[in-house]
Amino acid sequence: MATVSRDDVVSLADAPARPMNMIEAINDALDIMLERDPDVIVMGEDVGYFGGVFRATASLQEKYGKTRVFDTPISENGIIGAAVGMGAYGLRPVPEIQFADYIYPGLDQLISEAARLRYRSAGEFIAPMTVRSPFGGGIFGGQTHSQSPEAIFTHVAGLKTVVPSTPHDAKGLLIAAIEDNDPVIFFEPKRIYNGPFDGYYDKPTKPWKDHPDARVPEGYYSIPLGKARTVREGHAMTVLTYGTMVHVAEAVCREKGVDAEILDLRTLLPLDIEAVENSVEKTGRCLVIHEATRTSGFGAELAAQVQERCFYHLEAPVERVTGFDTPYPHSLEWAYFPGPIRIGEAIDKLLGA
Amino acid sequence: MAKAASSNSNKSRTPAKPTDSEPSAAGAGDFALHSLQDALEKDPRYKASQEELLGFYEQMLLIRRFEERAGQLYGLGLIGGFCHLYIGQEAVAVGLQSGLEEGKDSVITGYRDHGHMLAYGIDPNIIMAELTGRQAGISKGKGGSMHMFSTEHAFYGGHGIVGAQVSLGGGLAFAHKYRDDGGLCLAYFGDGAANQGQVYETFNMASLWQLPIVFVVENNQYAMGTSVKRSSAETEFYRRGAAFRIPGLRVNGMDVLEVHQAGRIAAEHVRSGKGPVLMELSTYRYRGHSMSDPAKYRTREEVQDMREHNDPIERAKAELLEMGVAEDKLKDIDKAIRARVAEAADFAETSPEPEPSELYTDVLVESY
Ligand SMILES: Cc1ncc(C[n+]2csc(CCOP(=O)(O)OP(=O)(O)O)c2C)c(N)n1
Ligand SMILES: [Mg+2]
Numbered sequence: 001m002a003t004v005s006r007d008d009v010v011s012l013a014d015a016p017a018r019p020m021n022m023i024e025a026i027n028d029a030l031d032i033m034l035e036r037d038p039d040v041i042v043m044g045e046d047v048g049y050f051g052g053v054f055r056a057t058a059s060l061q062e063k064y065g066k067t068r069v070f071d072t073p074i075s076e077n078g079i080i081g082a083a084v085g086m087g088a089y090g091l092r093p094v095p096e097i098q099f100a101d102y103i104y105p106g107l108d109q110l111i112s113e114a115a116r117l118r119y120r121s122a123g124e125f126i127a128p129m130t131v132r133s134p135f136g137g138g139i140f141g142g143q144t145h146s147q148s149p150e151a152i153f154t155h156v157a158g159l160k161t162v163v164p165s166t167p168h169d170a171k172g173l174l175i176a177a178i179e180d181n182d183p184v185i186f187f188e189p190k191r192i193y194n195g196p197f198d199g200y201y202d203k204p205t206k207p208w209k210d211h212p213d214a215r216v217p218e219g220y221y222s223i224p225l226g227k228a229r230t231v232r233e234g235h236a237m238t239v240l241t242y243g244t245m246v247h248v249a250e251a252v253c254r255e256k257g258v259d260a261e262i263l264d265l266r267t268l269l270p271l272d273i274e275a276v277e278n279s280v281e282k283t284g285r286c287l288v289i290h291e292a293t294r295t296s297g298f299g300a301e302l303a304a305q306v307q308e309r310c311f312y313h314l315e316a317p318v319e320r321v322t323g324f325d326t327p328y329p330h331s332l333e334w335a336y337f338p339g340p341i342r343i344g345e346a347i348d349k350l351l352g353a
Numbered sequence: 354m355a356k357a358a359s360s361n362s363n364k365s366r367t368p369a370k371p372t373d374s375e376p377s378a379a380g381a382g383d384f385a386l387h388s389l390q391d392a393l394e395k396d397p398r399y400k401a402s403q404e405e406l407l408g409f410y411e412q413m414l415l416i417r418r419f420e421e422r423a424g425q426l427y428g429l430g431l432i433g434g435f436c437h438l439y440i441g442q443e444a445v446a447v448g449l450q451s452g453l454e455e456g457k458d459s460v461i462t463g464y465r466d467h468g469h470m471l472a473y474g475i476d477p478n479i480i481m482a483e484l485t486g487r488q489a490g491i492s493k494g495k496g497g498s499m500h501m502f503s504t505e506h507a508f509y510g511g512h513g514i515v516g517a518q519v520s521l522g523g524g525l526a527f528a529h530k531y532r533d534d535g536g537l538c539l540a541y542f543g544d545g546a547a548n549q550g551q552v553y554e555t556f557n558m559a560s561l562w563q564l565p566i567v568f569v570v571e572n573n574q575y576a577m578g579t580s581v582k583r584s585s586a587e588t589e590f591y592r593r594g595a596a597f598r599i600p601g602l603r604v605n606g607m608d609v610l611e612v613h614q615a616g617r618i619a620a621e622h623v624r625s626g627k628g629p630v631l632m633e634l635s636t637y638r639y640r641g642h643s644m645s646d647p648a649k650y651r652t653r654e655e656v657q658d659m660r661e662h663n664d665p666i667e668r669a670k671a672e673l674l675e676m677g678v679a680e681d682k683l684k685d686i687d688k689a690i691r692a693r694v695a696e697a698a699d700f701a702e703t704s705p706e707p708e709p710s711e712l713y714t715d716v717l718v719e720s721y
Contacts, residue, residue: 050578050650073548073584074515074576102514105549140433142497144464144513326716330434330497331486335709 015217019209022193025167025216026056026132029174030094032220034064037092040178042069044079044096044132053098054134054193080106080131084113087127087183094178100135100187101144107152114183115158130177134190135163136244136291137323138197138337142330148243148292148323153185154269154301160184160225161268165192165246166213169266172223180225189243199248199339226270230279234261237285237350240276240302242266245289245338252343260287260347268298276302277309284315285350291338294322316353319346389600389630390591392618399614403676409451409609410669411686413443416468417666418687418694419477420640423467423484423498427644431702432484435513436498439468441639444665445571446472448612449539452620457534459525461509461518462541464499465571465638469541473506477693481701489704493711507536516542516549519568523555526566526629537565537623545576547590556597556629563628567619568594570631571606573638578650594631606634607663610672637663 020028033040042057042064048071051058061069072079076097083093097103103110114127137146153161160182164170170188177184191197195205208214231250236259239249246264253260261279265272280286286306288299303318321338329336401409420438427436439446442465450460450472462469470480475491483490484498491501492511501511509525512518522540529536546552547570559566570590574581581588591601600622604615612634619630637659641648670683714720 045576046578049583053577071579071583073579074545075548075550077550105514105516105551140435142434142499142513144499145435324712326712327495329495329712330483330492330500331494331706332709332712333433336712 015219015221017215017217019214020167020171020216021195021208021214022164022167022170022188023054023056025171026174026188027058027060028216029171029178030057030060031063033092033094033175033178034060034068036220037178039090039092040068041086041091041093042096043072043083043093045072045074045098047071047096052096054190056132056188057096076102076104076106077109080109081113083129083131084109084117084127084183087114087129088117088125092128092178094130094132097131097133099141099145100133100149101147103131103133103149110153110159110183110185111156115156118182119158126181127183128181130174130180130184130186132174132186132188134193135187136189136191137328137333138191138201138244140330140333141328143327146328148187148290150185150187150268151292151296151298151301154298155296158183160270161187162225162266163187163189163242163268164266165189165243165264166196166211167208167216168213169223169229169264171216172221173225173266175220176222176225179222184225187243191244192247196247197244198251199337199343200251201334201337201339223266225267226272227266228272228275229264229266230275231262231264232260234259235283236260237287237347238263238276238279238283239287239289240265241289242268243291245291248339249289249343252340252347255340256344256347258347258351271305273305273309276306280306280310281313284313285353286310286314286318287321287343287346287350288318289321289338289343291323293325294320295325297322316350319350321346386595386598386600389602389618389622393602393604393615397614398608398610399617401610401613403673403678406610406669406673406676407678407686409447409613410666410673410683411690412447412451412472413609413666413669414687415477415690415693416443416446416471418690419471419481419697420467422694422698423481424640424644426481426485426698426701432498433486434497435464436484436644437465437642438638438640438644439465441659441664442571442573442606442636443468444609444612445569445606445634445636448609449569449616452613452616453539454536456505456507457536459507459509459529459536459538460541461522461525461538462511463515463518463543463546464511464513465543466499466501466511470501470503470506470508470511473503473508475503475506475508477697478700481697482704485701485704486706487701487704488707488711489700494707495711495715516546516552518542519546519549519552520555522566522568523559523564526559526564527562529565530562535624537567537620539567539569541569541571543576544570544572544574544581544590545579545584547593548584553597556594556599556631559629560594560597560599563626565623565626566629567616567623568599568629568631570633571636572633573636575638575642575650577642577646580650589633591631591633594629599629599631602630602632604632604634606636607665607668609665609669
């Protein structure tokens with residue numbers, strides 16, 4: 001399993017492409033899958049008539065009708081439970097949970113039903129559903145609109161967890177998730193819906209349109225789950241990250257002139273451990289960055305696997321830059337957010353070691 | 354009985370009732386479920402003295418002016434994130450909480466909480482400073498608009514997760530009963546929140562254990578962009594307790610005197626140990642769901658119509674004038690309230706932000 005670069009995945013190098021932001025790319029993926037597969041169903045709070053609070057499902061109800069794209073009551077447990085049943089019967093539901101912070105009322109159905117159906121029926125019944133949900137901070141959302149709960153899901157055997165970081169990947173990964181026969185949690189970093197926010201919050205965020213990864217091929221393509229993307233090659237250290245922090249890490253490395261290799265994991269589970277291993281063996285140093293709180297965060301898993309597999313190649317302890325172990329605050333967002341300053345310090349420490 | 358429960362007598366005063374269908378015939382044993390509604394319909398408006406109505410008017414106006422100011426501060430970027438205004442719904446919080454004993458009866462609500470706090474007399478300065486995320490805010494700037502609390506006033510928050518406060522309200526009511534302190538819990542939630550499963554788990558427990566709780570659905574006709582009709586099989590929320598043997602009350606939430614009267618009826622029932630009551634207050638929010646709301650789900654005319662013909666503050670004002678209160682007196686009240694709100698805004702703008710070390714306090718009992 002080698003790291004696959006953008007152009008390998010898609011045999012669409014020549015396919016016409018156009019710039020999109022993340023929302024447009026996600027909307028495009030849903031549109032394509034609704035078109036291709038009559039079993040695909042899109043549902044959630046305000047997703048139909050209104051087109052979603054972030055507009056990810058805009059126009060889909062008009063195009064595919066109310067039986068396939070519809071509003072639900074504010075009943076997350078019911079929404080996810082219904083999706084499990086639909087999936088078991090053979091449909092391919094794509095429920096939206098409006099913010100990742102509201103996925104918790106549906107956690108029981110996700111953990112006890114969706115994740116376990118295949119195992120306990122010895123493969124007879126499955127839950128091929130994709131739960132889309134905006135997640136992450138940086139939008140002044142406070143504790144109920146900012147959380148990054150990915151590690152809760154990677155901890156549950158029987159779920160897949162995906163986090164795209166570019167419009168190009170968002171489309172291809174979402175299509176793969178919908179086609180996948182397992183339940184997939186698809187977390188969309190909402191801070192980068194409209195532009196690749198790089199952590200320098202006092203400067204305006206550039207829109208996606210000039211970013212190379214905003215060029216989204218038209219039509220159907222998928223990016224396999226479980227393949228990391230090399231954002232940039234380098235020799236001084238490996239940076240393992242995903243979501244918004246890909247862009248923050250990139251900006252900091254550029255700013256500091258560090259020859260770091262940055263891997264965008266894209267799928268946390270299944271994890272592209274080979275790509276991780278190859279890179280760390282090459283660089284000998286590893287920095288893990290995520291927004292989520294530190295203790296039992298996904299970075300802990302990464303650090304453990306890196307030391308298990310690359311111990312004799314490591315020239316320094318694995319470093320982590322993460323959110324603090326506190327609820328997400330209303331004020332002091334930029335003190336809380338693991339931004340350029342904290343990442344810069346970790347890089348210095350790692351290089352000095 | 355069925356007839357009385359669904360009486361349309363107050364229909365014209367009740368905003369945007371989506372249906373006027375009759376309920377199915379209720380059995381004879383259902384008398385108790387309708388008795389409160391009957392009582393309200395017999396005598397639907399509280400007979401307030403001039404002084405009392407002036408008090409309600411002042412409180413409603415304080416909420417409105419406070420919210421208008423909060424909206425401005427948001428526009429100026431002084432308030433960030435999510436901020437849900439209560440404009441249009443003032444009669445609900447004021448009419449109900451004026452019948453409670455502040456500090457003894459507990460109140461709990463969702464994220465649209467500024468009005469409920471002001472109705473309980475909580476200092477506007479520290480509410481506004483919470484919105485702007487300052488150290489002097491009621492939650493030291495850590496909670497924000499949606500998460501504010503006051504033990505002193507028995508105000509149990511301010512909760513961002515839709516519907517979660519209803520279950521907590523069940524627990525508060527249990528505690529009132531356990532301590533035998535004579536208090537009751539008023540648990541507010543929205544028409545959208547009414548579709549959360551845990552609400553019904555709580556209805557069942559509250560009725561089973563005869564807890565002193567008044568469930569209040571503030572039916573402002575929309576949950577974000579979703580109208581009641583598009584989300585709810587039973588749009589007459591006051592009936593949703595029937596399956597749990599909880600009596601319902603359908604109230605015009607745009608008339609502070611009807612709200613107050615209904616609140617008294619509900620509180621009396623609950624205080625006499627007969628278990629929970631479910632009230633549905635038909636109301637309307639004039640502003641967007643939160644500050645970022647393109648408002649594509651309703652027409653301008655609908656909002657305008659409600660403002661012009663059903664405004665709770667205008668209604669109270671007209672009544673006060675009729676009672677012989679001088680127009681100048683009302684103007685002075687407005688002036689004083691504007692000054693009070695301006696002071697709160699100044700306070701909220703000039704108070705310092707919390708120290709970064711504050712991030713790590715109040716996570717667990719020990720610091721770590
Ligand atoms: C569990 C949960 N799901 C979704 C949301 C997002 N959300 C916030 S408010 C809201 C609408 C609630 O409407 P309603 O209960 O009618 O209250 P209103 O805003 O009208 O006062 C939604 C869907 C949330 N906060 N919590
Ligand atoms: Mg509502």
